[in-house]
Each structure stands twice: as structure tokens, then as C-alpha cells.
Amino acid sequence: MLRALKRGRRMRRRGLVAGVALAGLALLVAACGPVSAGTADSVGTTPVSGGVATYATEPGLNVSYIFPFETGSNFNVSNTNEFQYLLYRPLYWFGEGTEPYLDPALSLASPPVYNGQQVTISLKNYRWSNGQPVTAQDVMFWINMQIADGNNDWGGQVAGDFPFDITDAHAVGSTEVTMTVTKAYSQDWFTDNELSQITPMPAAWDRTAAGASSCDTTPADCTAVYNYLASTAGSMSAWAKSPIWSIVDGPWRVQRTTSAGWVYLTYNNRYSGPAAAHHISEFVIVPFTTEEAEFNVLQDPQGNSRIDVGYLPTVDAPVPAPGSTNGGNPVTLGDYKLSVVYPWELSYAVYNYTDSTAGPIFRQLYFRQAFQSLVDQEGIIDGPMHGYGKPVIGPVASYPVTKYLSPQVEAAGDQWELNLSNAKSLLTAHGWSVVPNGVDTCVNAGTGPTQCGAGIKAGTALNLSMIYAAGVDYMYSATKELVSNASLVGIKITATEQPFDTVVGTVFGCTSACSTWQLAEWGSWTYSPDYLPTGEELFEPSSADDVGFYTNAHNDTLIGKTLDARSTAAFDSAMYAWQNYLANQLPVIYEPNAATLIESVNNLHIGVQAPTLNINPEDWYYLK
């Protein structure tokens, strides 16, 4: 899942103009005296049941779609993680404490059993709110829909992957699904990246306007069913009373919605999953236009629209003390406590390896090493990220710390820290005439070890273009700094800020070799609903998400070994070997991962927030 939308929540609409305006207001604010921190509620220690928790979504991202089988345009954190998963549980739940692992306790099925190329899924005893059990047929309903419509309408679809890597899937009775995979894949990979996509759908949804259908047994029927369901999924006002959408197997159901975009969820008393002894009874999802608007409301807890859980813009967060991961709250948020969550993601900018001019340059490892040396990850973290960031050091996120990260890569850390002289040396050593504050040119064309490299003609200038998503403060600052650093070694970058959708549209619009862009950055890639960072989605040329068309046969071989590993030890070994190799190949430009800063009122217990960004308000409770 592209995560720039998530980033957008924090920074998207905080432009420089607003920043200047705020700075200009400093005197006025000072004249008014310090803003009151408000009176913090006295916080007890006794959990109580009931109560309402108001949850502010990512600014600009409203809950707008209820059908969990959704296209990319609706496939975002607000719709999926913060809404649909509360109503309709995915087959397998990911996010266990601070780690992005499978949580069997919250999954609808027991962990899959693998036997050769046979996979067996055994359902637990979950029930829909209409009293019907969650059955194997409900799982087949999803699988068949993905077979019929996955390539067109499922935002999590990876070409050639599930369900096109199975040859057979069928229900055995009402509680078991068996499938045969095309080859013996890694079990971890198949569970975490393939089965993780499934959300069982109730039989009541298997219909069209004309009446009942049979998508659960006949994939050919699924397109009509999909079209029917999709046609009603965006009508918020109809959700609460819809005979389709009111059937849930999760702990929440829609009580009502408002034209202002508020979504009121009430606890599903028929929820058959693990129920907490104490929990809130109502969960209200509230949209916000901008970070500023949300931050203003957070600072006014006595107002009409109190937020119980919301987001703190990074630029408003006090910088943590050295050695600390949490800098605490601004003084104006005395009623809240701050949780710092590092989403399970990878941030990077992309090279277009197929650009007719820049492509041959980007294909040179020495150039990528030089270019990475111009990125000041620590500076971005300490500066615009206010300390809430972690450097990206390879193709797997280094934080949250997981078993997936290669110990060797972790130990090596950021090997390409800001080093202008290194960049200059690398370019000079490979046939470039380096002209600081000018434009470098290739003066020694050829493929030798001291020459510019294959496809680069003599006289070629290091004159590059870059597009990046607008509205993200630290992305803006980081790009400006990159442009400045590059100019110091004679690489001229013309960076253009564009709306997120324009950047993504341009980059993903190239389905084959193209020269419409050279460098691009939109934010990050979140590992969801493919939770295992095995790299086939981002760094294999067969994937639609390898948007820069990075091609490396050895990389492909190493990824293949990972996906084919049949034991945990073999998997870990293969995955580490792949990372150890690819980390220094720098297939993309590593940029730091940013934290999500969550504010919650002091008397509301929300537990630990998962890096998968899945939330569990059914476990939240007030203290008195």
C-alpha cells in the first residue's frame, strides 16, 4: 500500500505560507500570554465499560468506502485499517504489540497448515452479526472475487501473485479451505503476503440487484456481484441500515453517519471474537481538513468537538532529548499523552532506469553511491522531522526492529551518510568532470572501471529532473537540501513540487519503459496487506510496483530463494543474503522513515499501537 497518503495526513497541507503566517503571529500570541493547557481530567486507575471515544482520522483522508474489496483509489489507511477492519475482520490479523507479525488470537482462522504444495485453512468459530457462522464459503467468496476482479478492482493485487499462484482452492465442509499452490513457496511468505489479503465476506453479500448469486462457487458470477456491491459501498448515508453492510463479524458496526463525514460505530454485542473485560461502547471517526485544524481542536479539549485520539503534527512536536524516543507533548496538550509509532514501511525516492537520458546514468552503481552520499538522512531526522525518524539503510525497514532485518545490514547502519567529498571522488574516478555549482559532464566515455559507464556518451551532462509530492514539510526540506548538496558536486537537479496524485500518476502511469520522469518521490511504501518485506513487489521487474524498472538478475535470484525457502532457518538465511546484497546496490534513494505521533486523552487506555496501523478500539477503555 502506498503510504504517501499517510504522510499526507501529517504534512500535506502545511505549506510554507502557513508556516510563515504562524511565525508572524508569534508576537500576537505572546501578547496574549501563554495558551492555556486546559485542565487535565483527574485520571483514575479503575477501568470502566462504556463511553465514547472520538478518533480523528488523517487530515484530508475521510472514511468514504465500506466494501473491503476495493480499488486503489479507496485503498488507504482511513478506509481499510481504521474502518473496514473494525467491521469486517481480515482472515489473518497482523500487528502484535509493536511488531508487524501475525496475531493468531485476532485472526478468524488458525495459522495455515502447509503440506507440500497443499495449504489448509481452518476457520475458528466466528459468527456474523446475523447469527450465521463465518464459513469456508465466505473465504471462497473473496478468493473467487479476486480471481475474477482482482486485476481490475483489488487495490492490493500484485500481478501473477495470489490467487494466480494457486491452481485450486475449494471449501471442505464449512470450516476448512484447501488450496494447492503452483510451487512450494515459503510458508511465511505465503501466509504473510498472500493469505493476508483475504477478508471473508458473508453470504448475504453474494448477490446482485436481481437477487442472490453464487460468487462463492462460481468466479464467473463475481463481476456482477462486485459491481453491485461497489455501487452501494460509497453511499455513506445508507451504510447503517443497509441489509448488506450492517452484517459484520468484527467488533463494531455502523450506527450512523453524517453529511459532514462523521462515522459513528457502536460496539457489536454479537461479536464472537475475544472481548475485553472493559471497553468503550461507541467509536466515532471524525474527519479533518488539515493538520492545523486537528491540532487546534486538540488544544481545546473543553470545546464542543473534543478529540479523544488524534494526531500530532511532527512540526508541532517538541524534539526528544538525546537518547529519548519521545519528546513529550507541547505544553498546550496537557490533557493528552503521546504515543510514538513507527509504521511498518520503507521510505525512498525512485530512479527511472528506463529514461532515455538519465537511465544509463542511474544504472551505474558508482553514481547511485555518489547520489546516496548527498542525502542527509540524519539531518532530515534532526531537522524537519523533529527527531521522529529512522534512517533507511536497506530494502527492509530498520525500525520497528523485526526478525526480518539482516543483522549484517543492521550492524552496518547507514553506510552512505552525507559525504560530499565521497560523491565527488566517485564521479571524478568514473570519468566525470566535476564542476561544483555548475554541471558535471562525462569526459571519459566507455565501460572501463574509470569511465562513465555503458550508454553514457561523452559530453553527457548531469542535469536531472525530479518530481516530488507537495505539502510534506520534511519532504520539501529534504528535497531542497538534496538539490543544494547535489549542486555542490555539479549535479543539477530541477525539482518540481506536484500534488501527490500527480506524482503517483506520472510514475505509475509508465507501465513500460518511458522518459516522462527521471527522479520521483511520493513518500513511502507500507507493508500492508503484504506484511513480509521480501522485495518481490518493489525490486523485481515483473512487479507493477517496481516503478523505476530496476533490473538485477542476481537480486531476482536471491528474492526467488527467499520465496522458495521451506524452513524458517532457510527463509531467514535467504532473506538476509538478499538484503546484504541489495542494501549496497542502492536500487532506490533511501530516505528516512517518519514516525506517527498519536495523542490520546489521559483517561483513555488505548494500549500499544501496532506498526501495521491496524487499531483495536474494542480493547480501549476509560479509567475512573
Next chain:
Amino acid sequence: MSAFLARRVLQAVAVVLLVTLIVFGLLRLGPGSDRAQLVGTGAAHSAFLLQYLSWLGQVLHGNLGFSTTPAEPVTTLLANALPRTLVLTGLSTLIALLVAIPAGIVQAVRRSTATDHAIRTLTYIWYGMPSFVLGYVLILIFALHLHWFGPEGPQDSGIGGVLTDWQDLTLPVLTLSLATIAIFARYMRSAAADSLDEEYVEAARARGAGERRVLLRHVLRNSLVPVVTLLGLSIPQILGGALIVESLFNFPGMGWQIWQAALNHNLPVVLGFTLVIGVGAAIGSLLADIGYALLDPRVRYQRA
């Protein structure tokens, strides 16, 4: 008067048709899916005029297309956003008028006095401050410091709820009003000052009319002409919403919806909303002309 009215109505109809033609032309340049959605796949390849008539027929039946995100008919989004915007911008315009008209007259009557200078200075400050700065100042002082009002707009979905939530409605309305007051007051002052120098005012005074009667019966009516014109011209803004204020106060209306739609390449919404605003502008212009004619009979005789 009837001939004048007929002429203006016909002109307004022509403008509305031109607006629909422009909007349709833009829509036709958009992605094929948007085009086919509005004019139908069968008509997608037919002649421009036939496509236009087909689309116009659907528009007249209330079909402005379907939004991609959120997946709702454009008319549904319009039905949600337009009333909220009308409350915000309409109320702020009304308040601006109620303040600016007397203020302008007072300035004109007390020309070049301390009162005139004080009002002018104050309104210039309001006018000169961008709405996001003014809004922030008001939020910081009145919401976060004094806790008199809320820092965001009303969140109730019904118009009644929005109107009665005065605590949350005050600051966004005030932000828009303050800037508008300056504009209206300036026009009002200028027009009233001119009227006060007219011979008919002297004549009224000579006939023994009291100052109050002179101002209300003679000066006010004649000074309202430019304000009415200005009001008519502001109809598109009233319908189009106030993006900055809507976003600052978390009060999504027309402006915010169009902005989001533009960012997301949601062409049906952009064009549907543009159509409504364009039609509103034409109607606003017509109403301004009618008001102008009512206030100044010379206009209808000259133009008819």
C-alpha cells in the same frame, strides 16, 4: 421594466448555456471513463452537439455524474456541501452588509474626522490580513486563549444544527465577515459621500427633512447601487465557498470539495460544482441588475 427584465433574463439564459457548453467541452477533454459516464457509451463517439444535448438532458434531470472518491453522485456531494457553504458565506456576507452599510454612511457623514479614520484603518487592517492569518489570530485569542468560541466550524450535518451552534459558527463567519466589511464599507462610504453632495440632498434638507430622513430616504437608497452590484458579483464566491476558511476551521464545503476533487483528478466533481457556481454567477448577475434597476429607475429606461 418588463422589457428590461425580459432582456436580462434572456441574457442570463444565454450565459448559462455558454457555461454548460464550456463545462461540457472541458468534460469532453477529460478521461474517457468520465465522458462515457456522463454521455453514455453509445453516445461517446457521436457528434459533439449530440453528446452535448444528451449531457444537458441529464444535467436537467439532476445527473451531474459520479464522483470517484468518495464514490457518490456529484449531486449528493453538492447537497452536502452547498448548504454548509451557503450558511458560512451567506451569513458572513449578511453580517458584513449589516456592519458595512452603516459604517460607510457614518464615514461619509463624518468625512475626514477621527471616526472616519478609525473605521477606515480598522477595515483596512481586516482587509489586508489574509484570511488564514486572521482566522489563526481569532482562533488563538478567542478559542485557545479565552475559550469563548470553538476552534472549528459546526460539525452538525443539518443546517439547523449548524445555525444553532453559534459557538462554533462564530469564528469562521467572523473571519470571512471582517475582510468583506472593508470592501463593502469602502464602496458605501464613497457612494454615500457622493450622494451627500448631490443637489437632491440639499433640496430635501431645504424642504425641512430631518437628517435621519435624509440619510435613510435619500442617501442610503442611492448609495446602495454600487453595493448591490458588488453583492451580485460576490454570488460566485458565496456559492464557491471559502477554501482557506473551510480548511482552517475544518468545515468542508464547496471550496474544499472542489480543491480535493482537483487534487484527486475527480473531474465530474470539479465540473459539476463549476457548473453550479457558473449558473449561480449568472443568476447573481441577473439579480444584481434587477436590484440596480429597482434602486435607480434611470437604468431600466436607458437599457430597455
